[in-house]
Amino acid sequence: MTMQSMLRGIDRPISIVPVYIGYEHVMEINTYLKELAGSNKKNESVLGVFKAIKNLRNYGRGYLNFGQPIHLNQYLNEHQPDWRQSISADDAPKPQWLNGQVANVADQIMTNINASAALNVINLVATILLSNEQFALSRQKLIEQLRFYMALQKRAKYSEYVTQPNEDADALLEHALKLEKLEVLQDGLGDIITIKEQERTLFNYYRNNILHLFAVPSVIAQMLFNRYEVTRQECEEKLATLYPLFAKEWFLMPMREGYIQDILTSFAEHNLITFDGSQAVTNKDNSALTKLEMLGKVCHLTLERYAITSSLILKHQDIKRAELESESEILANRLGTLHGIKSPEFFDKKVLSNFINTMKEQEFIAISEQQTISATAPLTQLQQHLNDLLPARIWQSIHDTL
Numbered sequence: 001m002t003m004q005s006m007l008r009g010i011d012r013p014i015s016i017v018p019v020y021i022g023y024e025h026v027m028e029i030n031t032y033l034k035e036l037a038g039s040n041k042k043n044e045s046v047l048g049v050f051k052a053i054k055n056l057r058n059y060g061r062g063y064l065n066f067g068q069p070i071h072l073n074q075y076l077n078e079h080q081p082d083w084r085q086s087i088s089a090d091d092a093p094k095p096q097w098l099n100g101q102v103a104n105v106a107d108q109i110m111t112n113i114n115a116s117a118a119l120n121v122i123n124l125v126a127t128i129l130l131s132n133e134q135f136a137l138s139r140q141k142l143i144e145q146l147r148f149y150m151a152l153q154k155r156a157k158y159s160e161y162v163t164q165p166n167e168d169a170d171a172l173l174e175h176a177l178k179l180e181k182l183e184v185l186q187d188g189l190g191d192i193i194t195i196k197e198q199e200r201t202l203f204n205y206y207r208n209n210i211l212h213l214f215a216v217p218s219v220i221a222q223m224l225f226n227r228y229e230v231t232r233q234e235c236e237e238k239l240a241t242l243y244p245l246f247a248k249e250w251f252l253m254p255m256r257e258g259y260i261q262d263i264l265t266s267f268a269e270h271n272l273i274t275f276d277g278s279q280a281v282t283n284k285d286n287s288a289l290t291k292l293e294m295l296g297k298v299c300h301l302t303l304e305r306y307a308i309t310s311s312l313i314l315k316h317q318d319i320k321r322a323e324l325e326s327e328s329e330i331l332a333n334r335l336g337t338l339h340g341i342k343s344p345e346f347f348d349k350k351v352l353s354n355f356i357n358t359m360k361e362q363e364f365i366a367i368s369e370q371q372t373i374s375a376t377a378p379l380t381q382l383q384q385h386l387n388d389l390l391p392a393r394i395w396q397s398i399h400d401t402l
Helices: 002-007 029-036 046-054 072-079 098-114 121-129 139-155 169-178 203-208 211-227 232-250 259-269 286-315 321-339 349-361 377-389 392-401
Strands: 019-023 062-066 136-138 182-187 190-195 229-231 273-276 279-282 365-367 372-375
Touching: 002 072, 002 098, 019 098, 072 098, 121 136, 121 139, 121 169, 121 190, 121 203, 136 139, 139 169, 139 190, 139 211, 139 259, 139 286, 169 182, 211 229, 211 232, 211 259, 211 279, 211 286, 211 377, 229 232, 232 259, 232 286, 232 349, 232 377, 259 273, 259 279, 279 286, 286 321, 286 349, 286 372, 286 377, 286 392, 321 349, 321 372, 321 392, 349 365
Parallel strands: none
Antiparallel strands: 019 062, 136 190, 182 190, 229 279, 273 279, 365 372
16 A cells, blocks of 8 residues: 555655554464464454453563664665656556565565564573473573673674574573463572463573574574584585575575674684584584584474475475375374474464475475476475475485375
């Protein structure tokens, strides 16, 4: 509507300011999860507003970040230089380029929103605990990982607009415990922090708000955990294949120059690795390996979804798109049962369909007029990267089902 108003001759500079709004508790999260499971969205109502006010309690802090503005006149001048020729005071038909440019601007808005994400204790704790068996960790280990993640994001920032809390990890954890989402178990060795049973599925939502900030660090950490020695060039080569898929799924900006080196430097500052010439060498003490393993698991579910679909395509050349989507969903449910996966997007048909579209855009696959899908050479390379990153038990489950 905004761009159409410009084409009606409204001559004023228009800017769109992307805004990231983050919460430590989202009141409508149960509705969100029901919609992910297939329920229809309920209409808003005045009564619903009063019910929400009645239910207000300690929902923690809210975060409001403003991203890089998009100046529409400048954007169109750069991407659609002839746009002024379409200006008309009457109800002229929409120019053919309009829908495409509206979609491009929408993508840029989402990219700029994600580039101004806010770290908070709930999304950080969710990211840590969901990567651990039984969703639990000792208090000390949780504090150490919190401290590590915040230092990593400060040293190797995805974007200058990303923010994080000012408190230290100890104070943040105490604040998180007051929000009644976590449970403290005690034994003779000290406290164990775990996610309450009823909150475990919901915590996926909080983690997903900042998952994109840990995508590249997670891949590099997994490489270092698996191989013990990697070069920056090897990291760049693997991410050259994976990053376009991440970017499309999470609306990522192009990877900035020096980002991978900043991540490796942060790892070195935390004594997780040392540099030996061009090699980054993993420190093999338990503390370093534990931190790398937990960080490496952050992106596992995303990589597992990629592995499911790519394996089916390579196994069944010229598979119909509808069949691929159906078989991928069945296999995802199978892995979910075998490995205790509760993340809603792991089984989401829309996420799967979008991934197939992205694979076509990135030329991992070719789709014929008959809607049959065949693999291209880059898909084999993607499969090899996934094979290097994911644990053998996941591949065994996939291969047993194919």
